[in-house]
Amino acid sequence: MTQYCDYTSFESSTDPWNDWVKGANGQALALGEENGNYYAFFRPMGNLQGKILEKKLTQLVANEKYRVSIRVRRVNDQAKYPSITWRMDEIPLGSATPLYDREWHVIRTDFVAKDGPQMLALIGSDSVGSGEGADFWFDDIRIYPANMHEDFEDSLGGIVKPGETLDQGALIISLPPTSTNDVGIQTHTLSVDGKLEGQGLALNRNVAANLPEQEVTIQLKGEYSNVEFSWTWISQRGEVRFYGPGQKLLGQSEVLPINGAHQNVSFKAEQGDYVTEMVITARDFSYLDFFRFS
């Protein structure tokens, strides 16, 4: 069964609000853009005393542990500062987090799902003091299970051509317009036990010749400190770069054919870091499968 995960990036290319509904205190929300990235902010700023956004969650699995995260920053450095908190069915999930500075921060809040639909709401409040209220921008709201896997077994398939993006379960797969070949979700005629079974993500899809270098971006809907997957049918050197929020490079690994045609790739982020994106460089027709995130 496909696990529920949800990612709202506020990018204009897709549905920017992604079923988030503006609350009484969110009516002034607008989308802004900085260096090609879109985020939400208040225009006019006004005061912050209540519900900013809410979303009905219908696909949570009861008793599973989930996390909601949001990336936030302030814009001014006046005395008055905002605090934000999440509420599930009107009950606060932990204490409010004050926002003090103009750096981007990620705030992560864990919860255990109950049976049936649940309503998740973002709540804001201003401190007393001078200055304008609603002094913050936000971006990248993610709702995801603490442990996630993606085997493509429920996938309807799909081909990603250069310049295109495919929303695929836990992953968002895209190719730059300059890419020469496609990637796609498909089945190899031969299984590799525990590494490629059923459908997988085919790199340089159906291209026979070697060395068609291809860069594939895989965004995770969640954020994870441990990432594992299998890379099979390797005949040329491959590379993986791991990025965290704000495109921070966390590390990279090389996959060399001398170590076998079928390999496992794993990455553990430093304490406090989380992987949100991987960029794969592939030089042959090969497959990825058995993604494991924790």
Ligand SMILES: [Ca+2]
């Ligand atoms: Ca964004």
Ligand SMILES: [Ca+2]
């Ligand atoms: Ca599979």
